[in-house]
Amino acid sequence: xALGCDVRLPRSSSHAxxxxxxxxxxKTMQDRCLQxxxxxxxIAFVPTMGFLHDGHLSLLQEGRKRADLLVLSIFVNPTQFxxxxxxxxxxxxxxxxxxxxxxxxxxLIFYPTAEMIYPSGYATYVAVEGPLTTTLEGACRATHFRGxxxxxxKLFLIVQPHLALFGRKDFQQLxxxxxxxxxxxxxxxxxxxxxxxxxxxxxxxxxxxxxxPKERQQALSLVASLRQAxxxxxxxxxxxxxxxxxxxxxLVQESELVxxxxxxxxxxxxxxxxxxxxxxxxxxxxxxGKTRLIDNQxxxxxxx
Amino acid sequence: xALGCDVRLPRSSSHAxxxxxxxxxxKTMQDRCLQxxxxxxxIAFVPTMGFLHDGHLSLLQEGRKRADLLVLSIFVNPTQFxxxxxxxxxxxxxxxxxxxxxxxxxxLIFYPTAEMIYPSGYATYVAVEGPLTTTLEGACRATHFRGxxxxxxKLFLIVQPHLALFGRKDFQQLxxxxxxxxxxxxxxxxxxxxxxxxxxxxxxxxxxxxxxPKERQQALSLVASLRQAxxxxxxxxxxxxxxxxxxxxxLVQESELVxxxxxxxxxxxxxxxxxxxxxxxxxxxxxxGKTRLIDNQxxxxxxx
Numbered sequence: 001x002a003l004g005c006d007v008r009l010p011r012s013s014s015h016a017x018x019x020x021x022x023x024x025x026x027k028t029m030q031d032r033c034l035q036x037x038x039x040x041x042x043i044a045f046v047p048t049m050g051f052l053h054d055g056h057l058s059l060l061q062e063g064r065k066r067a068d069l070l071v072l073s074i075f076v077n078p079t080q081f082x083x084x085x086x087x088x089x090x091x092x093x094x095x096x097x098x099x100x101x102x103x104x105x106x107x108l109i110f111y112p113t114a115e116m117i118y119p120s121g122y123a124t125y126v127a128v129e130g131p132l133t134t135t136l137e138g139a140c141r142a143t144h145f146r147g148x149x150x151x152x153x154k155l156f157l158i159v160q161p162h163l164a165l166f167g168r169k170d171f172q173q174l175x176x177x178x179x180x181x182x183x184x185x186x187x188x189x190x191x192x193x194x195x196x197x198x199x200x201x202x203x204x205x206x207x208x209x210x211x212x213p214k215e216r217q218q219a220l221s222l223v224a225s226l227r228q229a230x231x232x233x234x235x236x237x238x239x240x241x242x243x244x245x246x247x248x249x250x251l252v253q254e255s256e257l258v259x260x261x262x263x264x265x266x267x268x269x270x271x272x273x274x275x276x277x278x279x280x281x282x283x284x285x286x287x288x289g290k291t292r293l294i295d296n297q298x299x300x301x302x303x304x
Numbered sequence: 305x306a307l308g309c310d311v312r313l314p315r316s317s318s319h320a321x322x323x324x325x326x327x328x329x330x331k332t333m334q335d336r337c338l339q340x341x342x343x344x345x346x347i348a349f350v351p352t353m354g355f356l357h358d359g360h361l362s363l364l365q366e367g368r369k370r371a372d373l374l375v376l377s378i379f380v381n382p383t384q385f386x387x388x389x390x391x392x393x394x395x396x397x398x399x400x401x402x403x404x405x406x407x408x409x410x411x412l413i414f415y416p417t418a419e420m421i422y423p424s425g426y427a428t429y430v431a432v433e434g435p436l437t438t439t440l441e442g443a444c445r446a447t448h449f450r451g452x453x454x455x456x457x458k459l460f461l462i463v464q465p466h467l468a469l470f471g472r473k474d475f476q477q478l479x480x481x482x483x484x485x486x487x488x489x490x491x492x493x494x495x496x497x498x499x500x501x502x503x504x505x506x507x508x509x510x511x512x513x514x515x516x517p518k519e520r521q522q523a524l525s526l527v528a529s530l531r532q533a534x535x536x537x538x539x540x541x542x543x544x545x546x547x548x549x550x551x552x553x554x555l556v557q558e559s560e561l562v563x564x565x566x567x568x569x570x571x572x573x574x575x576x577x578x579x580x581x582x583x584x585x586x587x588x589x590x591x592x593g594k595t596r597l598i599d600n601q602x603x604x605x606x607x608x
Binding site for chain 2: 132179
């Protein structure tokens, strides 16, 4: 779906895309957003770790359509990385991000430092407890989601959005953030958007830059295995075990791949299921060389 | 400080104290408060567990002065009670509370059920980690403050106040809530108000109704010991050890009293101090029969 300026909703006269601003200071940002709300403006928010790709841009495009003020945050959040993970080498390119944001019609970029978000004496964490955060990505990354929910709660309170957009690529993250938002009574509508893929099918991710050409080729087996699973289900298979076996079989054909998990889960609760249906999502995490990639397929959704 | 209607700030014409409303539904409450904010009204909030006493009323009185809309919540929060604590027998009298609230000029009472605040599937907790919640009250009540910060965060998000008022009787609670509010960037000003005492000096508490006449008499040694400590300090003593010993000496004179703790701490960090000064607070917790009482004295503050 291509969205041009012509399909944007009417926006207030105080808005001007060509005057995009980057704000680092928390209070300045919060005051600006509270004032916008008080003036009757609606706020759409896309929180990111930067190094924007077409997946992020699809979120901005949708946010631009839906609200008066479009806010993008760029913050590589240390609390969601475990020691030994790729915090220090996570790809960053603020100038490129800024140019892309301007083109996407962003009004405000929130670009704080880690010291602003977690100042000396910082001690408060927001955590979704239980299976939603201890399975899948949470099984091998114990404090990852606590870091995600903490920073997203803080960003929601700073930016005060009416709606926030997240990609379904990080399917579990979206489920965890939805749970947190509902549980804490945050007045924010969470919108999950479809995975955006490269022409060859690889799910877009800032981490794809880590892949060597050979790894990049092998990484295509993630989407290939999911598409194959989809065909197996379309052909009438309902046993999760059989569907997952077909995925594993496809993945192990690539010598450089190490499977972390391949699971069939209920799309809301993320409880594992033994029978697949329209409410099932297939999720997988795979290491290709030193890079860990995730992908997923909602069975109700057309393969994209 | 006595505050009458005559010292109230001007309030918007849409306000009418005589039309106080009680709302249980979360969405109704949140929509009402968001609308008030959008209409330019300021909101003062006093969260309580009900069974109102003069301590609560002093908070309402101050809130009434400071904002257009005064919101009181009454909710006996199960997540801050441990198994075996007094959740089930915690004193409740909603009709009396409602009458007192009306008299105090409250506009909206938020009065939800536990099932509304923690519906089936609820999984999110807000916690201040580290010494601020593991010392003093946190030492013997492991999940108490996690329950407090979770419900206060939720209440702040439902009521959307500009300012919230808490008594200094629960001194550590006030410090923990201040930390949480700062850390999560909640746009709420936290106001700590002086302890309100009975004519004989006993700090007001909903739990005082548990005391037998004899226990009630013995409970006076809490304030007596704090006043004595204040005199010791005024006479020039600066060694915390000596000041605390004088308190213990006074408390053990009562046969029914069991001391949980008596500590001298920095008023902001609650770190224990060895030398007392104007930034010191003396905190104590004592069991009188089956009732646990707390009290404290800021050394910078006049004994009240």
